[in-house]
Amino acid sequence: MKIRVVWVGKTQEAWIKTGIEEYAGRIRRYAPLEISEAKEEKGAMREAGRAAECARLAKLLPKNACLVLLDEGGDELDSRQLATFIEKQRDSAVPELVFAIGGAYGFSDEFRRQAQRTIALSRLTFTHQMVRLFLLEQIYRGFTILNNEPYHH
Numbered sequence: 001m002k003i004r005v006v007w008v009g010k011t012q013e014a015w016i017k018t019g020i021e022e023y024a025g026r027i028r029r030y031a032p033l034e035i036s037e038a039k040e041e042k043g044a045m046r047e048a049g050r051a052a053e054c055a056r057l058a059k060l061l062p063k064n065a066c067l068v069l070l071d072e073g074g075d076e077l078d079s080r081q082l083a084t085f086i087e088k089q090r091d092s093a094v095p096e097l098v099f100a101i102g103g104a105y106g107f108s109d110e111f112r113r114q115a116q117r118t119i120a121l122s123r124l125t126f127t128h129q130m131v132r133l134f135l136l137e138q139i140y141r142g143f144t145i146l147n148n149e150p151y152h153h
């Protein structure tokens with residue numbers, strides 16, 4: 001099963017980029033991983049900007065993918081539960097598992113309706129840039145759990 005992570009806008013901070021490259025490389029030891037960026041909407045009002053960004057995210061979604069939104073109001077999972085969720089998708093022959101991270105103003109209602117699941121990394125709000133790194137680390141952690149490797153304690 002392929003993993004795809006889609007997000008809005010370029011990664012600005014060098015230290016986040018370095019972390020993304022590190023964890024993307026680690027995930028690729030277990031599964032093909034693709035990262036896709038949608039263009040950020042600049043200068044638009046909150047609602048219009050969100051709608052435009054989500055329309056671009058929607059274009060990045062392959063057919064038959066399982067779409068998971070990252071949102072602070074979503075289901076709170078621990079790392080083992082995330083690992084089990086990834087395993088279930090893989091065992092159900094889902095061809096592509098897509099994680100979507102919103103832009104600065106989050107997701108439109110229309111985009112939310114397309115998702116199979118919405119998960120939170122915490123109830124705290126993180127920057128949309130930091131969430132990229134946190135999510136990749138959790139996906140990597142999930143694969144180490146599924147492979148009984150000594151990373152998760």
Ligand SMILES: C[S@@+](CC[C@H](N)C(=O)[O-])C[C@H]1O[C@@H](n2cnc3c(N)ncnc32)[C@H](O)[C@@H]1O
Binds near residue numbers: 072100101105120127
């Ligand atoms: C700055 S947040 C947007 C917050 C905004 N309150 C909203 O309505 O979504 C930008 C993006 O980062 C991600 N994000 C931020 N904190 C998160 C958390 N605790 N768990 C999961 N995703 C989070 C979400 O994908 C969100 O769309």
